Amino acid sequence: MSEEPMVTGVDIGTYLTKVIVLKQLRDDIPPSVVAWGTSFTEGMRKGAVVDEVDVARSISRAIEDARYMLDEPIEEVYIGFGGSHISSFAKREKIAVSKADGEVSPDDVLRLKEHVARHTSSRNRELITVLEQRYTLDETGGIPDPVGMHGIRLELEGLLIEGDEAAVKSQYHAVEQANLKVADSHLGVLAAADAVLTKKQRELGVVLVDIGASTTSVVVYEERTVIHLAVIPIGAAHITNDLAIGMKTSIDIAEMVKVKYGYGSPDYIPEGATQRVSLSEFSKDESASFSVKFIAEVIEARIQEIFEFVNGELARVEREELLPAGAVLTGGGANIRNIVTLAKSELNLPADVGYPTDLEGDIADISDPLFATCAGLVKYGMNQEHEHEPSRSSFMSGSVMGTVGSTWKSLKRWLQTLFPE
Ligand SMILES: Nc1ncnc2c1ncn2[C@@H]1O[C@H](COP(=O)(O)OP(=O)(O)OP(=O)(O)O)[C@@H](O)[C@H]1O
Numbered sequence: 001m002s003e004e005p006m007v008t009g010v011d012i013g014t015y016l017t018k019v020i021v022l023k024q025l026r027d028d029i030p031p032s033v034v035a036w037g038t039s040f041t042e043g044m045r046k047g048a049v050v051d052e053v054d055v056a057r058s059i060s061r062a063i064e065d066a067r068y069m070l071d072e073p074i075e076e077v078y079i080g081f082g083g084s085h086i087s088s089f090a091k092r093e094k095i096a097v098s099k100a101d102g103e104v105s106p107d108d109v110l111r112l113k114e115h116v117a118r119h120t121s122s123r124n125r126e127l128i129t130v131l132e133q134r135y136t137l138d139e140t141g142g143i144p145d146p147v148g149m150h151g152i153r154l155e156l157e158g159l160l161i162e163g164d165e166a167a168v169k170s171q172y173h174a175v176e177q178a179n180l181k182v183a184d185s186h187l188g189v190l191a192a193a194d195a196v197l198t199k200k201q202r203e204l205g206v207v208l209v210d211i212g213a214s215t216t217s218v219v220v221y222e223e224r225t226v227i228h229l230a231v232i233p234i235g236a237a238h239i240t241n242d243l244a245i246g247m248k249t250s251i252d253i254a255e256m257v258k259v260k261y262g263y264g265s266p267d268y269i270p271e272g273a274t275q276r277v278s279l280s281e282f283s284k285d286e287s288a289s290f291s292v293k294f295i296a297e298v299i300e301a302r303i304q305e306i307f308e309f310v311n312g313e314l315a316r317v318e319r320e321e322l323l324p325a326g327a328v329l330t331g332g333g334a335n336i337r338n339i340v341t342l343a344k345s346e347l348n349l350p351a352d353v354g355y356p357t358d359l360e361g362d363i364a365d366i367s368d369p370l371f372a373t374c375a376g377l378v379k380y381g382m383n384q385e386h387e388h389e390p391s392r393s394s395f396m397s398g399s400v401m402g403t404v405g406s407t408w409k410s411l412k413r414w415l416q417t418l419f420p421e
């Protein structure tokens, strides 16, 4: 077995499970992609596990696919989580600094974190993690760590991520059933953002839109901070379903037609392009034919709907048409022809497709927006390994609300899991 550290990322999408393996081949160069694999996923719905056995099998197949390129086994993986059950909201709390001389103590910070984390979520929804904490001490804002500073009123603003914790745990179970150990997990959409966005874009204000098969995940950055995160329950598979209904054919044929002849809008069909598609090209049992214009109309209607929802999410944080670095599109849906032109007109923002670019090695096949989340997960994994610290798994180390109030120690531990550095 080789000595170089090896890190594996697994993105369990509703349509496709993706695997990327990174290895630090030499200390003086960035880690390289040494293997990758995919499998069609079974057992997921809207980004959440509905059948653990099927998902475990899908993971095993994708791992096997990557194993052909490796001479050692894959034992541990970094996984992403997401799905339409994930939502976020910003929360702000304040406390009076307790010491008479006004010096902020670690206990003040802990008390404040507890205020932020103590919220009433509805049944079955758990607080999964708290992102982007920024303190304000009296009039001074944007403080990363206020301990030791002096003031009267200490405020903390955080972005709370909540979701169905059982759904996330099911993903862990599926990975374990595939005989793999979970090294850590990370929000999939944040991983995609890490893989494709620059610091500059995050500073200026940008929205990442990951158009998956069944979900479209959105994350908005400004001043390098996540200001909003949401998962919309519509994706590129809905286009396939619409086409299957419109052409009265199977999902498989509709999928092939979409990829081969689909345009984001009838306005973008090039003059010399094929104008009519016969389904007999895909199956000897089919004979109907349809205009490429009709197919484009079906696609356009769904994409417009997706971008309307994206606008709705931007409106929630008052950033509709207002992000200077525009929209960056990832996920398989970002491969739809002319989607960038549609994004620009529907969102009224600059737009581009996000490719996971800063990986080294065998990357030709994974330079695809569909691999953005997986690329981000494996990068996250490599960073964790380099930090040489116990993984700060965002929620599996007992971050359930029930832990609160038991002991001071467990409260501290719980808050540490909820408030990653
Ligand atoms: N060239 C293409 N043209 C049109 N659609 C495409 C193309 N390539 C991929 N897709 C679509 O992208 C989707 C798969 O994307 P992706 O792998 O990002 O989804 P997923 O991660 O499996 O799903 P989710 O994130 O919703 O769980 C499929 O619906 C597929 O039809």
Ligand SMILES: [Mg+2]
Residues within 6 Å of the ligand: 012, 013, 014, 212, 213, 331, 373
């Ligand atoms: Mg996905």
